[in-house]
Amino acid sequence: MREIHVNDIAAKVAELCIKACVVVAPDIRKYMQQALPTERGTARQILADMLENHDVAMRQRMPICQDTGLVVVFLDVGQDVHIVGGIIEDAVNAGVRHGYKEGYLRKSVVGDPIRRANTKDNTPAVIHYTIVPGDSLKITVCPKGFGSENMSRLAMLVPVDGIDGVKAFVLETVTAADSNACPPIVVGVGIGGTFDYAANMAKRALLRKIGTRHHDPYWADVEAGLLARINATGIGPAGFGGRTTAMAVHINTHATHIAGLPVAVNLGCHVNRHEEAVL
Amino acid sequence: MSKIKEITTPLSPEVIASLKCGDMVCITGSIYTGRDAAHQRMMDMLAAGCDMPFDFTGNIIFYAGPTPAPPGMATGSIGPTTAGRMDAFAPELIAHGLRIMIGKGLRNNAVKQAITDHSGIYFAGVGGIAALMSQCVKNVEVVAFEDLGTEAIRRLEVERLPVIVAIDNKGNDIYNRNGT
Ligand code: SF4
Numbered sequence: 001m002r003e004i005h006v007n008d009i010a011a012k013v014a015e016l017c018i019k020a021c022v023v024v025a026p027d028i029r030k031y032m033q034q035a036l037p038t039e040r041g042t043a044r045q046i047l048a049d050m051l052e053n054h055d056v057a058m059r060q061r062m063p064i065c066q067d068t069g070l071v072v073v074f075l076d077v078g079q080d081v082h083i084v085g086g087i088i089e090d091a092v093n094a095g096v097r098h099g100y101k102e103g104y105l106r107k108s109v110v111g112d113p114i115r116r117a118n119t120k121d122n123t124p125a126v127i128h129y130t131i132v133p134g135d136s137l138k139i140t141v142c143p144k145g146f147g148s149e150n151m152s153r154l155a156m157l158v159p160v161d162g163i164d165g166v167k168a169f170v171l172e173t174v175t176a177a178d179s180n181a182c183p184p185i186v187v188g189v190g191i192g193g194t195f196d197y198a199a200n201m202a203k204r205a206l207l208r209k210i211g212t213r214h215h216d217p218y219w220a221d222v223e224a225g226l227l228a229r230i231n232a233t234g235i236g237p238a239g240f241g242g243r244t245t246a247m248a249v250h251i252n253t254h255a256t257h258i259a260g261l262p263v264a265v266n267l268g269c270h271v272n273r274h275e276e277a278v279l
Numbered sequence: 280m281s282k283i284k285e286i287t288t289p290l291s292p293e294v295i296a297s298l299k300c301g302d303m304v305c306i307t308g309s310i311y312t313g314r315d316a317a318h319q320r321m322m323d324m325l326a327a328g329c330d331m332p333f334d335f336t337g338n339i340i341f342y343a344g345p346t347p348a349p350p351g352m353a354t355g356s357i358g359p360t361t362a363g364r365m366d367a368f369a370p371e372l373i374a375h376g377l378r379i380m381i382g383k384g385l386r387n388n389a390v391k392q393a394i395t396d397h398s399g400i401y402f403a404g405v406g407g408i409a410a411l412m413s414q415c416v417k418n419v420e421v422v423a424f425e426d427l428g429t430e431a432i433r434r435l436e437v438e439r440l441p442v443i444v445a446i447d448n449k450g451n452d453i454y455n456r457n458g459t
Contacts, residue, residue, distance in 0.1 A: 042301075042303075042443070049405060049411060049441075050405070050408055052408075052411055053407070053408035053409070053412075054410075056410040056411050056413075056414060057356070061349075062346070062410050062413065063355065063356040063409065063410065064356070064407065064409065065358060065406070065407040065409045066343065066346050066355070066356040066358050066409040068346060104346055104347045104348070104349045104355055105346055105347075106345070106346040106347070106355070106429050107428060107429065118427075118428050120428065147360065147361045147383070147384070147406055178384065178385055179385060179403070179406075179454055180383070180384035180385060182383070182406040182407045234456055237405075238403075238405040239384065239454060240403075240443060240453060241456060270407055
C-alpha cells in the first residue's frame with residue numbers, strides 16, 4: 001500500500017489546469033502546421049492565426065482561449081494506493097481553485113444550472129474515478145470549453161441501425177455543430193455500453209493523441225472514413241470554409257445490450273486541452 | 280478574398296452598408312462586451328423601461344467574456360463566444376438600435392431578418408485565438424453589471440481587431456455554404 005497525500009494531488013491539479021490552458025499540445029500544433037500548406041485564402045490565414053495564437057499564449061503565459069472551461073478530471077487510482085490527509089474530492093477542487101486564481105483563468109462555473117450564480121473560483125470540477133491495477137495515481141485534467149460541449153450529442157440507436165446509422169449520427173452532429181464548435185475539431189465517439197457509459201467513453205476519446213491509429217483495424221478504418229467525410233463537408237477552420245474541419249475522429253467501444261446501440265459524440269474544439277501526470 | 284477594410288467606431292449607416300459578407304475587416308475604437316447574463320439583464324431593463332447601460336447608436340456589442348487581466352496588462356485573453364445563444368435576445372435589441380454584433384458561429388432566421396430590417400451587421404471572429412486577439416485591446420473599463428464577473432459589460436478600446444463580415448445588411452450569410 002502506497003500513501004499519497006491530498007496536498008500533492010491538489011498541487012498537481014493546479015499545475016495541470018494552468019498548463020492545459022496556456023500551453024497548446026504538440027499534436028495539435030503539428031497537425032495545424034501540416035494542414036496550413038493544404039489550405040488557401042481565408043482558411044490558410046485562420047490556421048496561421050491559430051498557430052500565432054499559440055506563440056503569443058506561450059510567450060505571455062496567458063490562456064490560449066478565453067473560455068478556460070469547466071474542469072473535467074479523470075483520476076485513475078491504483079488499487080494499492082491509500083489517499084491520506086483529507087478527502088480526494090476536496091483536494092481536486094482545491095487544486096482547481098488555486099490554479100484558476102494563480103493562472104488568471106476565467107471563472108466559468110455556475111453553482112446551480114437554473115439559478116446560475118457564478119461560484120467565482122471555477123469549482124466544482126466534474127470528476128471521474130477509475131480503479132486500476134498498481135500503486136500510482138494518474139491525474140488527467142481537461143478544461144472543457146462549452147462552444148464545442150454544447151454541440152455534442154447522444155443517441156440511443158438500435159441494433160438494426162448498424163455501422164451506417166452510427167456514421168450518419170456522427171456526421172449529422174458535426175454538420176449541425178458547424179462553426180459553433182470552433183473547428184478544426186477533435187471528434188470523440190463512444191459506442192456501446194449504456195446511456196451514461198457511451199458519453200464517458202466519448203469524453204475519454206478526446207484524450208487520445210492526434211495521429212494515432214485505433215488498435216483494432218476495423219475501427220481504425222471507420223475512424224479514417226469518417227474523418228475524410230467530415231473534411232469533405234467544407235466547413236473548414238472557424239467555419240469560414242476549407243478542408244480542415246476535423247483533426248481526428250477517435251472511437252471508444254464497449255460491450256452493450258442485445259437490444260441497444262448507444263452512440264455519444266463529444267466534440268473537442270481546436271484547443272482540445274488536456275494534461276496528465278502520474279503521482 | 281478581398282483586401283482588409285479598416286473601420287472606426289461608432290459605425291455610420293453608410294459604413295455598415297458598404298461592408299459585404301466575407302469582407303475581412305479591422306475594427307478600431309470603442310466596443311462593448313456583453314454575453315448571456317448581461318443580455319438577460321438588458322432585456323429585463325428594456326421591459327422595465329430603464330435606460331440601457333451604453334448608447335447603442337453606431338456601437339458594437341462583442342459577445343465575449345475575458346479571462347482576468349494579470350497585473351500590468353490591459354486585459355486577459357479575449358475572444359468571441361457562440362453567438363447563437365444570444366439569438367433569443369438579438370432581434371429585440373436590434374430593434375432598439377443595437378445593430379452591430381461580433382460573435383462566432385451561426386445565427387437563426389429571426390436574427391437575419393432583424394439585421395436586414397434594421398440594416399444591421401454581424402461580424403464573426405475566430406473562436407479560440409484569444410491570446411492573439413488580446414493584443415488588439417489597449418484599454419478596458421467595466422461600464423455595467425460588475426457583479427457578473429467575466430459577464431459584465433466592458434468598454435474596450437481596440438486597435439485593428441480582426442473580424443469577418445458574416446451576415447451583411449442584405450442578409451447574405453457566410454455560413455450558408457450551399458447558397459440556399
Ligand atoms: S469552443 Fe474551444 S476554442 Fe471555441 S471558444 Fe470555446 S474553448 Fe475556445
